[in-house]
Amino acid sequence: xxNFQQLVLASHNAGKLKELQAMLGHSVQLRSIGEFSxxxxxxxxxxxxxxxxxxxxxxxxxxxxxxxxxxxxLAVDFLGGAPGIYSARYxxxxxxxxxxxxxxxxxxxxxxxxxxxxxVCVLALVRHADDPLPILCEGLWQGRxxxxxxxEHGFGYDPLFWVPERNCSSADLAPVDKNQLSHxxxxxxxxxxxxxxx
Numbered sequence: 001x002x003n004f005q006q007l008v009l010a011s012h013n014a015g016k017l018k019e020l021q022a023m024l025g026h027s028v029q030l031r032s033i034g035e036f037s038x039x040x041x042x043x044x045x046x047x048x049x050x051x052x053x054x055x056x057x058x059x060x061x062x063x064x065x066x067x068x069x070x071x072x073x074l075a076v077d078f079l080g081g082a083p084g085i086y087s088a089r090y091x092x093x094x095x096x097x098x099x100x101x102x103x104x105x106x107x108x109x110x111x112x113x114x115x116x117x118x119x120v121c122v123l124a125l126v127r128h129a130d131d132p133l134p135i136l137c138e139g140l141w142q143g144r145x146x147x148x149x150x151x152e153h154g155f156g157y158d159p160l161f162w163v164p165e166r167n168c169s170s171a172d173l174a175p176v177d178k179n180q181l182s183h184x185x186x187x188x189x190x191x192x193x194x195x196x197x198x
Contacts (some may be wrong), residue, residue, distance in 0.1 A: 002054045004028050004195065007125070010059035010069035012040065012060065016184075019195045023179050023188040027197060028030065048085060052124035053134050061129035068191075072121040072183060076145060078114050079106060087109045087157070096156055100149060103160060107145055119161065119170075119183035125192050135194050139186030143170070154178060179180040 003030065009017055011147040012034045021030045041058040048071040055069035056128040068152070073087030091098035107115060118140050125135040139173065142164075149159035151171025158171035170178060179185050 002128075004066050004132035006031060006065055007068045008033055008036065008059045008063040008065045010055035010067055013155075014108050016070060019175070019179060019184060020068070020188065022175070022195070023185055024192070025197060026074075028195075030068070031063075031065070033059045033062065033067075043071075043085070045071075047140075048120055048122040049124070049136060051053050051085060052122040052136070053126070056124040056126045056134060057129050057131075060126050060131070060198070066125065067129075069124045070121060070184065070187075071124075072119065074103075074121055074161070076103070076107070077116040077117050082106075084120075100157060100160055103145065103157065104148070112144065112147070116142075117145050117161065118142050121183040121187040123187045125191065135191065137187045137194065139183040139188070139190070141181065141183040141186065 007028055007030055009020060009030045010033050011017060012032065017030060017032050041055060043051045043054065045054055052069045052071035055071065056067045059067035059069060072084070073084050075081040075084050077137060091102045121139045123137045144162045146160050146162050146169060150169040151159050153173060153175060154171045157170055161170040163170055163173065166173060
């Protein structure tokens with residue numbers, strides 16, 4: 001069992017920080033990398049795993065603290081796994097609304113039965129920048145892409161992601177429900193086990 005009182009989260013995304021802190025609980029304080037630097041590393045990896053490790057090492061190097069990184073995205077079956085690791089930059093960095101519009105356009109003539117998708121989350125935790133054995137935890141959340149946006153909660157692709165077990169979009173879920181079902185929740189549950197917090 002490892003004991004961490006503080007971890008730096010390798011993200012400037014306030015929504016992600018809030019979501020992960022709620023899942024992690026209060027025994028470990030998550031701090032944003034934004035407290036230490038506004039520069040984000042270039043995500044040069046070809047997979048969620050590579051990018052999560054790269055971001056965690058960078059955050060540990062900058063902050064001097066153990067670091068947690070999340071690399072996540074949406075993988076749409078019909079699009080061969082796209083947008084995948086490029087989910088946040090799918091519409092050339094123009095934000096969530098542009099990403100969602102581009103995805104809907106890419107799937108405009110695709111029938112519902114062929115709109116299967118999964119959110120993917122890989123969490124990487126490093127004790128220090130040169131940690132030879134990062135802790136890796138993966139979570140998948142199966143669903144499909146809606147024909148139009150629905151819901152007011154969440155961020156990113158949440159308004160387009162249909163959650164079959166709840167019969168609504170991810171953005172229709174209350175945050176407390178999403179934090180129990182999502183890809184991040186699944187990865188975080190594994191991390192909590194690894195840290196002896198479960």
